[in-house]
Amino acid sequence: xxxxNTDDFADTALLPADSELTATPLQIVRxxxxxxxxxxxxxxxxxxxxxxxxxxxxxxxxxxxxxQGVIGSDSEDSLTTLGHLxxxxxxxVYRLTGEASFIALLGWGLGGYRFDRYKQTDRxxxxxxxxxxxxxxxxxxxxxxxNLARDLINTPAQDMAPxxxxxxxxxxxxxxxxxxxxxxGDELLDLECGAIHAVGRAAADGPRLMDLTWGNPDHxxxxxxxxxxxxxxxxxxxxxxxxxxxMKKDMGGAAIAMGLGYLVMSQALPVRLRLLIPAAENAVxxxxxxxxxxxxxxxxxxxxxxxxxxxxxxxxxxxxxMASSEKxxxxxxxxxxxxxxxGAVGAEIGAMFSNDDSLAQQLxxxxxxxxxxxxxxxxxxxxxxxxxxxxADLVNSAASPYAGAVTAALFLKRFxxxxxxxxxxxxxxxxxxxxxxxxxGEAMGLRSVxxxxxxxxxxxxx
Ligand code: BES
Ligand code: MN
Ligand code: ZN
Numbered sequence: 001x002x003x004x005n006t007d008d009f010a011d012t013a014l015l016p017a018d019s020e021l022t023a024t025p026l027q028i029v030r031x032x033x034x035x036x037x038x039x040x041x042x043x044x045x046x047x048x049x050x051x052x053x054x055x056x057x058x059x060x061x062x063x064x065x066x067x068q069g070v071i072g073s074d075s076e077d078s079l080t081t082l083g084h085l086x087x088x089x090x091x092x093v094y095r096l097t098g099e100a101s102f103i104a105l106l107g108w109g110l111g112g113y114r115f116d117r118y119k120q121t122d123r124x125x126x127x128x129x130x131x132x133x134x135x136x137x138x139x140x141x142x143x144x145x146x147n148l149a150r151d152l153i154n155t156p157a158q159d160m161a162p163x164x165x166x167x168x169x170x171x172x173x174x175x176x177x178x179x180x181x182x183x184x185g186d187e188l189l190d191l192e193c194g195a196i197h198a199v200g201r202a203a204a205d206g207p208r209l210m211d212l213t214w215g216n217p218d219h220x221x222x223x224x225x226x227x228x229x230x231x232x233x234x235x236x237x238x239x240x241x242x243x244x245x246x247m248k249k250d251m252g253g254a255a256i257a258m259g260l261g262y263l264v265m266s267q268a269l270p271v272r273l274r275l276l277i278p279a280a281e282n283a284v285x286x287x288x289x290x291x292x293x294x295x296x297x298x299x300x301x302x303x304x305x306x307x308x309x310x311x312x313x314x315x316x317x318x319x320x321x322m323a324s325s326e327k328x329x330x331x332x333x334x335x336x337x338x339x340x341x342x343g344a345v346g347a348e349i350g351a352m353f354s355n356d357d358s359l360a361q362q363l364x365x366x367x368x369x370x371x372x373x374x375x376x377x378x379x380x381x382x383x384x385x386x387x388x389x390x391x392a393d394l395v396n397s398a399a400s401p402y403a404g405a406v407t408a409a410l411f412l413k414r415f416x417x418x419x420x421x422x423x424x425x426x427x428x429x430x431x432x433x434x435x436x437x438x439x440x441g442e443a444m445g446l447r448s449v450x451x452x453x454x455x456x457x458x459x460x461x462x
Contacts (some may be wrong), residue, residue, distance in 0.1 A: 013086045013112025013125040014105070016090045016091065017132045024069060026079070029056050031074035042312055059084055059435070060351035066238055069094070078371040083436025086125035093153075095129040103223040103371055105134055109143040109437035115154040115440055141266040142450070146443045149259035153428055153441025157248045159229035161205035162279035165228050165251060169210040172258055176265040178273075179334040188420050193278075193322075194296040194304065195314040200280025202235070202288035209279035209319065214265055215272040220457055221328035222264075222271045225319045226257025226458030227312045227335035228279035235308030236290055237315055245340075249441060250312070252428025254279065260332075261445045263450050264341065271457050276323055278315040282308070294392045298322055302392035310397035312337045313411045321415040330423045332449055333412070334428075339378075340404025341425035350374040351425040353409040359420060363448050363458045370447040371436075376403060377430075399454035422449070 009015055016308050029037045035058040038046060054062035058080055060072035069089070073081055081104040085094075105128070112125035122345040132135050152160060154170060168181050173180040183190075185206040188197040188353035193209060200207020233239060239247070254277045262277045288308070289295070295303045295314065299321035303314070312335050342349035350367075353372045360376040367374040386398035386407050393435050394414060399405040405425050412423055427446040433439045 004068065004089060004136055008057055008140055011147065012109050012140055014109050014126050014136070014143070015129045016136060017130045017134065018306070019093075019129045021093045022065065023093040023129050025097050026069040026071055026094050027097040028071045028073050028100065031056055034074075037283070049203065054271060058146055061085070061088060065411055068097075077101040077104045077108035079103065079110060079436030080281070080371075080434070082128075082181060083111035083335075083434070085115050085128075086112035086361045087123075089290075092128060093127050093129060096131055099131055099133065102135060102139065103369075105130065105139055109139055110146055110277040110436040111438070112115050113150060113438050115151065117151070117155065126334035138267065141263055142447065145259040145266070145341040146446060148262055149255040149446065151440040152255035153249050153257065155248070157281065157445065158250065160248065161230050161281060162203070162206050162228070163201065164209050165254060165277065165279045166210055167206055167231060169212055173212050173214070176214055178212050180210060180212040182208055182210050183209040184299065192296070192298045195298070195318045196278045196280060197209070197310045198289040198293070198295050199229070199235075199282055199314050202285035203281035203283040205281060207278075210275070210277040210279065211322075212275040212277075213273065214261075214275075216270070217272050217411035219270050219272045220452065221274065221326065222457070223266050223323040223326070223328045223331045224257045224260055224278065224317060225276045225278075225331065225333040226254035227251070227315055227333075227337065228254030229312055229315065229336075230281045232281060232282045232309070232311065233284055236284060236288055237307045237309045238284065239309060246429065249278065249429050250336050251283075251422075252336045253312075253424065254442065255441065256334040256426065256428060256443045256446050260284060260446050260449060263446070264453065267454070269453060269457055271453065274323070274328065276319040278319045280311075280315055282311045287366040297415070301394065304389040304392035304395045306395045306399065307397040310408070313408050314396060314411055317415045320412055324416045327419055328421065329418050329426070331416065332424075334426060334445060336428050337425040338405045338408045342427060344377065344405055345375050347403050347427040347429070347431050348373065348400065351377045351405050352445070353377050353379050353423040353425070355379060355413065356420045356423060359422065363422065363452055366451045367448040370451055372445060372447040374445050374448050377409070379409055379413060380406055381410070382408055387411055387414075395443050434443055
């Protein structure tokens, strides 16, 4: 296991266990021991807690006379247990009087995030000295992986165009001695990536495909793909104002894929990782692709454009076909693909599709333990008819108003040959603030997949 130095803890709201800073003690009071805890207090502390309305519920914080804090907890540990504290407690350094679970500590770290690129923040998060025995390495790497994705998503399209996303992938590769090849603009046509090219060619900052590889080539091959639409105007099928407002986040899939790649590489999982990031801005100009156009994809399939706003699946189809032709052990993709997925499971659950039902079931369970909800959706082949085109192999968007997330996933499936595959159609954005989950960009589905990879491929000496 790698060692961390003090600098590694920067921006995590956590401090190493051996930190010598004076820290305010915090005691977690669990519902099972609430009565014993109260009975063990002096009567004036009992009065005190009453006046602070402390009932031991999750989310409650109160203070004893000696200055020690008490944290209520009446539910199973999750990001919610400590996730509210970094900005609810006054600035300063804190420590816990006892042990805490990984997920609870992670909640503190993830709750300490703020996006401060364009605005000075009014305060720092409260910092927690980790308890001895906490897995500091994995905590710090998980927080950094998540915050990388959050920063990329929160950055507006003006500063997160395809070339910026390329620079971010290159920086990621450099940090871990990975190799990266990028294909830009018309060169995409030499690679047969006609779909990525079509989506991005109308933008001032051209379309591109980043292809990063890392790790021992003899290790199991894992390929992660992310939709990198840096802004989705809808193209000629222009979105209305409300629908366009948050489309800077349409590279959320790419951001999550990069965050997951960061975590895999920083934890040195014994896999051969490939990260494929197609990036494009879906813009409007005279050379924009049009409804009715027919695109030539990497797989060789032709796609008739029904709607230029169904652009994410076009970026992904070329990347997935490249991923699939190498026959890795597993392909995982993340995308802010459809509004229909949000209609189906809402903004706080990742819609998950897989060509392997037992894989999806395992991920759903891990989603619960990781407090990172992902839910299986049907890859219902009988709906394939909706993708039929009269003049090409398939259309990019079904005419039907129903099952939009399913038909998008079925579209992608046509570009993958018999390789185990997980597809996540995610919001990548917290539309409301929750403990450990600040409003804004979010790495949805990252931890569930990381846990799966670590359990399946991780070194056995852990
Ligand atoms: N990026 C959007 C999907 C989206 C919208 C995700 C809002 C999350 C929140 C995607 O490119 C899109 O426009 N999808 C269309 C597809 C339709 C044209 C078939 C949609 O969902 O309406
Ligand atoms: Mn779109
Ligand atoms: Zn989109």
